[in-house]
Amino acid sequence: MKPIAILTQVLEVIAALAVAPLFVGWINQCRAWLQNRSAPSIWLPYRGIRKLFHKDAVIAENASPFFRLAPYVVFGAMVVAAAIIPSMGTRLPLSTAADAIALVGLLATARVFMSLAAMDVGTAFGSLGGRREMMVGFLAEPALLMVIFVASLISATTALPTITERLATQSLGLYPSLAFTAIAFTLVLLAENARIPVDNPSTHLELTMIHEAMLLEYSARHLALLEWASALKLFNYACIGFALFVPWGVSTQAGGPAELLASIPILLLKLTFAGAGLAFVETVSAKLRVFRVPEFLATAFLFAVLGLLVHLLLGA
Amino acid sequence: VTLQISSPLDACLALLGLWSLIGLAGLLRPRSIALVGRTLFPVSALCGVVLAVVAALNLTAAPEQAVLVIGLPDLPMHMRLDALTCFFLVLLGAASAGISMFAAGYFRRGLGAMPGLLCLQYHLFLASMGFLLLADDAYAFMVAWETMALSSYFLVTTQHGIAEIRRAGFIYLLIAHVGAIAILLAFGVMQGGSWRFTFDAMRGASLTPEHAALAFLLALFGFSAKAGLVPLHVWLPEAHPAAPSPVSALMSGVMLKTAIYGVLRVTFDLLGEAQWWWGLAPLAIGLFSAFYGVVFAAVQTDMKRLLAYSSIENIGIIFTGLGLAIIFHGVSMPSLEALALIALLYHCLNHAMIKSLLFLGTGAVLHSTGERNLGRLGGLIHRMPWVAWLTLIGALAMAGLPPLNGFVSEWLLLQAFLFAHEVPRTFVNMLLPMGAAVIALAAALSAYVMVKFFGVIFLGQPREPALARAHDAGLLERLGLLWLAAACLVLGLIPSQIIGALRVVAAQLSGAALPTSDAPWWLLVPLPDRETSYSALVLFVAIIAVVAVTALGVRLFYHRRVRRAPAWDSGFGGLDARMQDSAEGFGQPIRRIFQSFFAIEREVPAPGDVRPLYRIVVGDRIWRALYEPMEPFVKRIADAFAWLQQGRIATYLLYSFITLVVLLALVL
Numbered sequence: 016m017k018p019i020a021i022l023t024q025v026l027e028v029i030a031a032l033a034v035a036p037l038f039v040g041w042i043n044q045c046r047a048w049l050q051n052r053s054a055p056s057i058w059l060p061y062r063g064i065r066k067l068f069h070k071d072a073v074i075a076e077n078a079s080p081f082f083r084l085a086p087y088v089v090f091g092a093m094v095v096a097a098a099i100i101p102s103m104g105t106r107l108p109l110s111t112a113a114d115a116i117a118l119v120g121l122l123a124t125a126r127v128f129m130s131l132a133a134m135d136v137g138t139a140f141g142s143l144g145g146r147r148e149m150m151v152g153f154l155a156e157p158a159l160l161m162v163i164f165v166a167s168l169i170s171a172t173t174a175l176p177t178i179t180e181r182l183a184t185q186s187l188g189l190y191p192s193l194a195f196t197a198i199a200f201t202l203v204l205l206a207e208n209a210r211i212p213v214d215n216p217s218t219h220l221e222l223t224m225i226h227e228a229m230l231l232e233y234s235a236r237h238l239a240l241l242e243w244a245s246a247l248k249l250f251n252y253a254c255i256g257f258a259l260f261v262p263w264g265v266s267t268q269a270g271g272p273a274e275l276l277a278s279i280p281i282l283l284l285k286l287t288f289a290g291a292g293l294a295f296v297e298t299v300s301a302k303l304r305v306f307r308v309p310e311f312l313a314t315a316f317l318f319a320v321l322g323l324l325v326h327l328l329l330g331a
Numbered sequence: 332v333t334l335q336i337s338s339p340l341d342a343c344l345a346l347l348g349l350w351s352l353i354g355l356a357g358l359l360r361p362r363s364i365a366l367v368g369r370t371l372f373p374v375s376a377l378c379g380v381v382l383a384v385v386a387a388l389n390l391t392a393a394p395e396q397a398v399l400v401i402g403l404p405d406l407p408m409h410m411r412l413d414a415l416t417c418f419f420l421v422l423l424g425a426a427s428a429g430i431s432m433f434a435a436g437y438f439r440r441g442l443g444a445m446p447g448l449l450c451l452q453y454h455l456f457l458a459s460m461g462f463l464l465l466a467d468d469a470y471a472f473m474v475a476w477e478t479m480a481l482s483s484y485f486l487v488t489t490q491h492g493i494a495e496i497r498r499a500g501f502i503y504l505l506i507a508h509v510g511a512i513a514i515l516l517a518f519g520v521m522q523g524g525s526w527r528f529t530f531d532a533m534r535g536a537s538l539t540p541e542h543a544a545l546a547f548l549l550a551l552f553g554f555s556a557k558a559g560l561v562p563l564h565v566w567l568p569e570a571h572p573a574a575p576s577p578v579s580a581l582m583s584g585v586m587l588k589t590a591i592y593g594v595l596r597v598t599f600d601l602l603g604e605a606q607w608w609w610g611l612a613p614l615a616i617g618l619f620s621a622f623y624g625v626v627f628a629a630v631q632t633d634m635k636r637l638l639a640y641s642s643i644e645n646i647g648i649i650f651t652g653l654g655l656a657i658i659f660h661g662v663s664m665p666s667l668e669a670l671a672l673i674a675l676l677y678h679c680l681n682h683a684m685i686k687s688l689l690f691l692g693t694g695a696v697l698h699s700t701g702e703r704n705l706g707r708l709g710g711l712i713h714r715m716p717w718v719a720w721l722t723l724i725g726a727l728a729m730a731g732l733p734p735l736n737g738f739v740s741e742w743l744l745l746q747a748f749l750f751a752h753e754v755p756r757t758f759v760n761m762l763l764p765m766g767a768a769v770i771a772l773a774a775a776l777s778a779y780v781m782v783k784f785f786g787v788i789f790l791g792q793p794r795e796p797a798l799a800r801a802h803d804a805g806l807l808e809r810l811g812l813l814w815l816a817a818a819c820l821v822l823g824l825i826p827s828q829i830i831g832a833l834r835v836v837a838a839q840l841s842g843a844a845l846p847t848s849d850a851p852w853w854l855l856v857p858l859p860d861r862e863t864s865y866s867a868l869v870l871f872v873a874i875i876a877v878v879a880v881t882a883l884g885v886r887l888f889y890h891r892r893v894r895r896a897p898a899w900d901s902g903f904g905g906l907d908a909r910m911q912d913s914a915e916g917f918g919q920p921i922r923r924i925f926q927s928f929f930a931i932e933r934e935v936p937a938p939g940d941v942r943p944l945y946r947i948v949v950g951d952r953i954w955r956a957l958y959e960p961m962e963p964f965v966k967r968i969a970d971a972f973a974w975l976q977q978g979r980i981a982t983y984l985l986y987s988f989i990t991l992v993v994l995l996a997l998v999l
Contacts, residue, residue: 068885068888068889069889071890071892071893071894072892072893072894073893073894073895073896074893074894074895074896075895075896075897075898075899076895076896076897076898077710077713077792077898079712079713079790081712081723081790087878087881087882088874088878090877090878090881091874091875091877091878091881092874094877095870095873095874095877098873109869109873111854111864111866111869112854112864112865112866112869112870112873113733113865113866113870114863114864114865116742116745116746116865117733117738117742117865117870120731120732120733120738120742121733121870123730123731123732123775123778124727124732124733126778127727127730127732127778127781127782130782130786131782131785131786131790134782134786134787134790134791134911134912135712135790135791136791136898137709137710137790137791137792137898137908137911138898138899138900138906138910138911139906139910139911139912140901142786142791142911142912142916142917143912145782145786145912146783146912146916146917146919146920147920149778149779149782149783150779150920152775152778152779153772153775153776153778153779154775156771156774156775156778157768157771157772157774157775160745160767160771161767161768161771164749164764164767167749168749168752168764171861172861172862172863173746173749173861173863174862174863174864177862231899232898232899236885236889240881240885306923309920309923309924316768316772319768320765320768323764323765323768324761324765327752327760327761327764328761
């Protein structure tokens with residue numbers, strides 16, 4: 016194992032942990048500007064997490080040990096996922112342990128733990144949130160898998176770094192199938208990260224909330240870990256999107272330390288644009304009724320399947 | 332008489348004989364729990380372990396044959412031990428070891444039948460499954476097949492005082508026999524005019540393509556009745572809840588796999604050259620069953636029915652793998668064929684362990700609370716921590732989450748699907764990868780089902796006051812659960828080693844070899860030229876490491892202060908257990924999204940109702956569309972022949988006599 020590979024690996028995990036809350040802060044700032052509000056500080060998510068770590072944990076009387084275990088598992092799964100996704104370089108020793116399908120499985124593990132933890136206290140909100148989260152998940156997960164399948168068919172492997180490497184290093188070609196899957200992926204990203212139009216991260220309205228309903232019983236360090244994990248999840252999804260659709264600028268197998276160093280500002284640049292785009296989408300769209308969410312996700316799934324069919328028909 | 336055990340085949344037969352003897356020993360003192368429960372069942376579990384070990388050690392050996400002296404004159408029973416048989420014997424032995432250990436603690440009170448009698452039926456069931464796997468002629472196979480069906484029928488109807496259970500048993504027996512007739516006919520076609528019914532003769536018989544296809548379709552029909560593929564699935568959700576839990580575990584975990592064994596044996600071994608288009612039938616039916624089963628599982632309110640529907644899903648996944656394997660075989664793509672075969676065998680093994688574990692978990696809950704309805708359970712993780720945490724492993728594995736075992740086989744199957752577009756048949760090669768979409772959807776839905784299953788039973792608040800008296804499982808039951816949970820973990824964490832063994836089975840069965848790779852032992856690389864790899868162990872260690880570092884960091888830099896307070900009630904007060912999501916509520920999104928699948932009867936109370944009652948029944952459309960219209964027709968035929976039923980033994984003896992005379996006249 017080359018030292019640069021280990022360096023890339025360590026750098027990626029640290030970058031993910033450090034940048035993820037900043038990404039959330041940036042989206043919130045953009046959204047505030049677009050909505051003609053005065054924007055909160057971009058550092059607010061960090062302060063929120065720090066504050067929560069210092070607080071005393073209040074846990075419901077009938078919470079089981081599972082309730083206290085789940086935040087750590089969710090956080091752990093997200094960190095490991097961040098280590099697998101080639102956000103800065105494709106030489107990732109850990110990513111031999113999990114290909115793109117296993118990555119989807121890892122994200123599903125986090126989801127299942129989150130939903131089960133939400134059901135643990137046994138309040139109306141918690142189980143409602145858990146159920147809705149699983150409803151979103153069972154439609155979004157296969158859609159994401161189909162998106163990855165198309166990219167895998169193009170590059171003849173399911174190993175995510177190899178997919179990125181092949182997409183990044185070949186001559187710039189137009190893949191109609193990737194266009195379809197990019198739409199599908201955007202819809203999945205919105206749904207999986209509890210963004211408008213599927214969920215609203217900034218309300219606690221019981222008729223619509225999904226993600227916040229699951230967190231309702233959590234406080235202090237557990238909540239801090241979950242907030243951090245959901246920031247990481249958003250970061251991870253953005254990086255999966257970059258790896259599949261805008262793979263340029265990552266440090267490839269042939270690249271040296273200079274390229275790795277250069278990939279940091281490139282990643283930040285991609286995140287800046289992605290965050291602004293996400294804030295724009297969230298501003299121009301309205302929240303869907305929960306009944307409509309399956310249709311939204313079925314659309315994503317069908318787009319991804321269409322992308323697959325297009326690839327098989329056109330071979331591109 | 333001295334018994335000489337000189338070969339692995341003898342050892343296997345001796346162990347099956349021992350199982351039968353244990354069953355008979357139960358009759359010595361049929362009401363004694365100390366003898367039957369505490370002594371015979373643990374010994375039987377030990378037999379299972381020994382059987383699994385013997386079979387596993389013999390996996391790579393050359394096939395071994397023997398002729399048994401028992402049987403009819405001039406019709407001896409042929410036995411054969413090859414890699415495929417060894418694999419399924421490992422499955423039988425390992426799964427039954429956990430189940431028998433659990434059963435040792437489970438059969439303690441009156442369950443409608445004497446423990447000794449149950450012990451006999453249970454062990455006959457076990458022995459007949461083992462005998463079936465060893466059988467090397469159609470005659471021995473059918474005898475074992477019928478013994479298996481009958482002994483499990485009696486086990487299903489243990490509590491025959493209840494009309495519903497008698498009905499469930501009847502449906503089971505009926506479909507089992509419809510299937511058996513088809514299998515018998517398939518053997519009739521496969522002997523190919525030689526009128527010799529040994530499997531050796533069938534291997535040598537040269538069939539026309541039409542006859543081979545006919546035999547395949549008959550076998551597929553017959554075995555899918557036992558496996559519970561849609562539309563022959565109707566017995567499964569009836570019989571599994573009716574049977575005592577260890578029996579449900581054995582039926583779902585092991586017996587369904589004997590059907591997979593049968594169809595593999597017929598397709599790849601006895602028929603020899605499979606055409607590629609044969610694969611389309613199991614593929615299509617398998618995909619449909621996988622989807623159908625999991626959608627129905629999501630709306631169930633009875634925990635054992637939920638698991639039964641989930642079994643239909645998993646059998647569907649296995650048949651999908653079979654379809655792929657046949658297609659790859661027919662177009663000579665051996666490495667992908669081997670991959671699909673290995674995926675399906677792996678899934679058989681995984682499902683045997685996981686589903687047994689889950690059924691035993693529900694058994695422990697049922698034992699402790701007397702309740703099968705999800706709507707009356709909840710919060711049991713506090714009262715039954717052992718059962719809850721061990722069942723959690725099974726639930727996560729069933730949900731197909733890494734690093735547990737359910738994920739590995741689905742991963743392998745998806746890998747096989749991913750390269751199905753290389754099949755040199757236009758149109759089909761475009762449709763095949765679409766199957767991956769169905770498998771992905773079914774896998775994601777099964778996570779939904781498992782969250783519902785585990786969350787509603789074990790998490791939350793107890794929905795009934797009586798649940799406060801629930802007690803955890805006893806020592807023997809815990810041991811059984813522990814064994815199966817450990818199997819799920821091991822099968823998940825060292826997939827390369829398991830695949831190394833399955834590679835031998837696939838190679839011997841169809842001659843298809845999976846390319847070897849020089850990857851380290853902890854890394855799974857199914858097809859080296861695809862550069863794809865997976866390592867559950869590294870993933871597991873990585874997650875554990877991050878969790879440990881995080882927990883340690885939080886403890887070092889911050890504090891561990893915890894305050895307990897009542898759950899947040901939004902400031903309104905009066906939060907109670909009935910406000911939690913019910914099982915019906917949890918199924919609501921699925922009912923809404925897949926409305927057209929279900930036959931839903933709903934009673935919604937009027938707005939001003941003083942005693943509002945909400946009732947919803949989710950029915951099976953296939954039952955209504957396919958089975959119910961058959962009823963008057965069948966009844967008319969039955970009525971026409973009713974005069975045959977005289978109710979006097981002398982008359983029936985006369986029938987036997989006439990049958991014999993007619994048969995003799997035909998033969999001589």
